[in-house]
Amino acid sequence: MNTRPEADRYPVRVFEVAVSRVQDLSATFRRITFTGPALDRFGVEGPTLDLRIKLLLPVPGHTLSRPGAPDGTLYEGWYHDWLRLEQPGRGFIRSYTVRAGRTMAGAREIDVDFALHPHVEGKSSPASDWARAAVPGVSALIIGPEVAAQTALPSEAGIRWSPRNAREVLLAGDETAVPAIGSIIEALPADFTGHAFLEVPDSSDIQEVSTASGVRVTWLPRNPAKARRDELLLDAVRHTVSAPGQTGPDVVPLYAWVGAEAGTAKMLRRHLVNEIGLDPKVSEFRGYWSLGKAGSGVNGTPVPAPELCTS
Numbered sequence: 480m481n482t483r484p485e486a487d488r489y490p491v492r493v494f495e496v497a498v499s500r501v502q503d504l505s506a507t508f509r510r511i512t513f514t515g516p517a518l519d520r521f522g523v524e525g526p527t528l529d530l531r532i533k534l535l536l537p538v539p540g541h542t543l544s545r546p547g548a549p550d551g552t553l554y555e556g557w558y559h560d561w562l563r564l565e566q567p568g569r570g571f572i573r574s575y576t577v578r579a580g581r582t583m584a585g586a587r588e589i590d591v592d593f594a595l596h597p598h599v600e601g602k603s604s605p606a607s608d609w610a611r612a613a614v615p616g617v618s619a620l621i622i623g624p625e626v627a628a629q630t631a632l633p634s635e636a637g638i639r640w641s642p643r644n645a646r647e648v649l650l651a652g653d654e655t656a657v658p659a660i661g662s663i664i665e666a667l668p669a670d671f672t673g674h675a676f677l678e679v680p681d682s683s684d685i686q687e688v689s690t691a692s693g694v695r696v697t698w699l700p701r702n703p704a705k706a707r708r709d710e711l712l713l714d715a716v717r718h719t720v721s722a723p724g725q726t727g728p729d730v731v732p733l734y735a736w737v738g739a740e741a742g743t744a745k746m747l748r749r750h751l752v753n754e755i756g757l758d759p760k761v762s763e764f765r766g767y768w769s770l771g772k773a774g775s776g777v778n779g780t781p782v783p784a785p786e787l788c789t790s
């Protein structure tokens with residue numbers, strides 16, 4: 480029995496859910512809606528913005544060893560203990576974003592938009608493979624924040640979007656960051672301006688995203704331009720963003736949020752910090768996946784900048 484007071488409870492837990500709907504949005508995106516009574520305890524106060532969750536996936540045909548207690552409770556350091564488990568019981572953890580959440584006929588639901596990357600013969604992609612095969616009724620395990628949590632969320636399930644007092648913003652991402660950028664700009668109030676660049680594989684991947692803000696949304700589909708991955712995104716940022724004007728010592732003139740393949744995020748960081756002069760400690764640069772490398776890690780790869788020596 481868990482006798483720890485509510486305030487001391489680790490604010491992230493395992494939620495048992497089931498797929499309630501599957502919707503192919505476009506050539507790349509498949510929206511999976513999860514539901515289940517456990518979700519009554521899931522979430523954050525206010526908009527979910529770029530709230531990340533983890534999907535815990537079994538090795539096909541094998542039983543998953545769940546991290547933490549049988550009731551879903553986790554503890555600080557659970558991820559490192561999970562990493563020490565042997566396969567096939569350990570399974571896989573992949574990071575995803577809550578695209579939207581709602582209550583339907585008294586039941587909580589969350590949408591997760593999977594960018595299905597191409598299947599490479601002989602290589603598994605546990606999350607994309609799982610999403611391709613998902614049908615209503617299939618059960619799943621999600622690691623995410625508990626709504627009643629009194630403490631700040633740890634890195635594996637938190638919100639990174641934090642523009643402080645900046646009202647001019649730059650959002651730049653590839654298909655894996657489309658759910659996060661879509662969710663952020665839908666929540667932005669009218670006094671925000673700037674640009675959101677979303678590079679996607681196919682023109683069918685362009686989505687309707689409404690915003691009360693003045694942020695200009697530009698979709699960059701690769702296929703009509705026959706562009707290579709990251710070419711359009713890098714060009715768009717390089718040609719659009721100029722040095723922001725500084726208006727005071729504590730003022731953040733431009734806040735950048737970047738989520739993309741790790742090498743792309745690194746190039747964007749280099750440009751925005753070295754050429755444009757953004758403060759890397761204020762903005763958010765994150766590798767959402769790594770070319771040729773499986774797994775998104777517990778939290779995405781923070782993009783290093785040895786030349787800037789940030790900790």
Ligand SMILES: Cc1cc2nc3c(=O)[nH]c(=O)nc-3n(C[C@H](O)[C@H](O)[C@H](O)COP(=O)(O)OP(=O)(O)OC[C@H]3O[C@@H](n4cnc5c(N)ncnc54)[C@H](O)[C@@H]3O)c2cc1C
Binds near residue numbers: 592603604606658771
């Ligand atoms: C905080 C965070 C939030 C995220 N949110 C989302 C989200 O909402 N939706 C979403 O689709 N993704 C999201 N991602 C990215 C997702 O976690 C990765 O793409 C993940 O690696 C996919 O897992 P997989 O099992 O399908 O492939 P893996 O087993 O991780 O990779 C298998 C192979 O595919 C390659 N690969 C992985 N991802 C891609 C890709 N997107 N395109 C091309 N090749 C790829 C790898 O380099 C590797 O060679 C997020 C990542 C982070 C860190």
